[in-house]
Amino acid sequence: MKVTVVGAGHVGATCAQRLVEGDIADVYLVDIADGLAAGKALDLAQAAPLVGHSRRIEGGTTYEPAAGSDVVVITAGVPRKPGMSRDDLLATNGKIVTSIVEQIAEHAPDAIIIMVTNPLDVTTHIAMEVSGLARERVMGMAGALDTARFRCFIGFELGCAARDVQAMVLGGHGDSMVPLASSATVGGVPIAGLIAPERLEEIIQRTRDGGAEIVGLMKTASAFYAPSAGVVDMVASILRDEGRVLPASVLLRGEFGIDDTFVGVPVRLGAAGVEEIIECELSAEEMAALHASAAHVRETVAAWERLKNA
Ligand code: APR
Numbered sequence: 001m002k003v004t005v006v007g008a009g010h011v012g013a014t015c016a017q018r019l020v021e022g023d024i025a026d027v028y029l030v031d032i033a034d035g036l037a038a039g040k041a042l043d044l045a046q047a048a049p050l051v052g053h054s055r056r057i058e059g060g061t062t063y064e065p066a067a068g069s070d071v072v073v074i075t076a077g078v079p080r081k082p083g084m085s086r087d088d089l090l091a092t093n094g095k096i097v098t099s100i101v102e103q104i105a106e107h108a109p110d111a112i113i114i115m116v117t118n119p120l121d122v123t124t125h126i127a128m129e130v131s132g133l134a135r136e137r138v139m140g141m142a143g144a145l146d147t148a149r150f151r152c153f154i155g156f157e158l159g160c161a162a163r164d165v166q167a168m169v170l171g172g173h174g175d176s177m178v179p180l181a182s183s184a185t186v187g188g189v190p191i192a193g194l195i196a197p198e199r200l201e202e203i204i205q206r207t208r209d210g211g212a213e214i215v216g217l218m219k220t221a222s223a224f225y226a227p228s229a230g231v232v233d234m235v236a237s238i239l240r241d242e243g244r245v246l247p248a249s250v251l252l253r254g255e256f257g258i259d260d261t262f263v264g265v266p267v268r269l270g271a272a273g274v275e276e277i278i279e280c281e282l283s284a285e286e287m288a289a290l291h292a293s294a295a296h297v298r299e300t301v302a303a304w305e306r307l308k309n310a
Contacts, residue, residue, distance in 0.1 A: 001025040001239045004066040004108060006100050007076030008037035008059060010224035011116055011231075015073055017044055018232040020055035025239055028066055029059040031076065037061065063103040069111045071235050072104050073141075074127065077117040079222040080215050086118040086174050087300055094304050097123045101130040112273045114234055115140040116227060120173040121249050121262045121297040122304055128251060128262075135251040136273040142173030143247025143264035144230035145223075149210035150179050153203045157195055160186050167191075168247055169207065170264050170286075171293030177264070178289040179204045180282070234269055241271040250274050252294070256287070261294045261301075 003019055005012045008031035016027045021044075031037040041059030048054065058065060066072065077093035080086065097117055104111065113131060115124040115138070124140035131138060146169035148162075155162030167184035171177045181200050184191045195203070206213070214223040237244035248267050252258040255277045256265060268276040282290065 002028065002069045003235060003239075004028045004030060004069040004072045004104075004111070006030050006072065006074045006104075007117070008033070008040050009075065010079070010221055011227050012073070012075035013040045014224050014228035015075065015116075015231050016040070016057060018228055019235065020044055020048070020057050021051050021053055022232065022236075023053050023055060024232065024236050025070070026056040027058075028069065029057065030061065030063065030066065031059070032061060034061060063107040066104065066108045066111075069108040071114060071238055072108055072111040073114045073116060073231055073235065074100055074104075074123075075116040075231075076100055077123075080118070080211070082216055082219055084215075086120065086211075087303075089118050090122060090300065090304055091307050093117050093119070093123060094126055094307060097126050098130055098308075101127045105131045112137045112238055113139070114231060115249075116231060118173065119300055121264075122300045124249050124262045125251075125297075125301050126304065135253070136275070138251070139234070139267070139274055140173070140249030140262060140264075141227070141231050141234055142177075142249050143169055143266075144233055145227050146173065146177050146179070146207060146210065146264070147247055148226055148230060150184070150203070150207040153206050153210075154184060154186065154191055154195070157199070157203060158186055158191070165191070168266060168280075170247055170266070171290050172263055172297045173249065174293075174296065175208055176289070176293035176296045177208055178286055178293055179207050180286060182283060182286070183280075237269040238271060238273060243268050243270045243275070245269075245278060248274065250277060252277070255279050256282070256290060258291065258294045261297055263290070263294045263297055265290075
């Protein structure tokens with residue numbers, strides 16, 4: 001199994017590390033910055049005898065070595081700075097992602113694409129448009145991360161292990177995301193009976209602001225440990241045909257009453273990519289929030305269409 005990771009910055013290099021050290025796949029790391037991917041790949045290869053895996057990892061600036069990849073993860077682009085929204089990255093990252101997907105379509109046309117670059121739902125839309133791939137094979141990683149943040153904060157609140165918290169965050173990757181509090185449980189017990197509504201509202205807001213909180217703390221970088229863990233969960237489910245159910249940004253064609261829009265919903269991930277979109281029951285309020293989130297994604301796609309043609 002082989003994964004190409006595009007972008008050898010914080011998120012990409014950490015993805016590469018998790019993939020090889022977790023014995024999930026061989027990795028080709030590519031970055032536009034001369035020597036960056038090759039240097040980090042060599043460093044990771046030299047850690048192998050210490051960490052104890054036998055995965056191959058190489059790095060470079062060209063796309064020919066991406067040939068034969070089962071999955072391509074795209075993390076290239078600029079991250080946020082304090083005070084910026086993800087949408088502020090659109091002009092720069094839209095162009096970067098377009099040029100990368102053109103290369104991937106040429107050299108690794110059979111790969112499944114997992115997008116990470118922000119603004120996530122729009123860059124995933126761009127990846128599908130430029131690659132011409134079927135919708136099952138192009139998805140964005142956001143819900144896995146937003147859900148992990150929500151579970152982490154609920155775990156903090158209850159003093160429970162976050163892995164025992166089951167929850168889901170749907171919608172676009174931004175201020176309009178939709179954490180589903182009504183169905184969240186810990187060890188099978190609904191959290192609604194354990195956390196007061198006003199406190200739960202604060203946890204939901206902290207989840208929405210989860211990325212900004214970290215940018216505010218680090219100032220010169222954005223989050224990468226949890227984002228890369230979210231990517232690797234998705235990659236592993238595809239390569240091992242595990243059928244994990246995770247939220248991911250996928251193209252909806254009528255599901256949840258939303259058409260022709262990439263937005264985060266629960267999906268089953270296996271060898272074919274997105275093998276099922278799971279249309280779970282939502283309350284009227286959650287459904288309205290999901291539709292509002294989809295409308296925001298459509299507005300940002302329209303902004304990209306204007307930028308692209310300007
Ligand atoms: N082709 C390949 N690599 C590129 C290109 C390009 N056209 N343009 C930029 N890059 C590389 C940069 O050289 C850099 O090494 O992308 C890398 C980005 O790394 P960081 O600046 O560390 O950013 P990171 O924190 O990894 O975030 C990357 O993921 O979570 C999102 O919002 C985040 O959009 C951002 C992306």
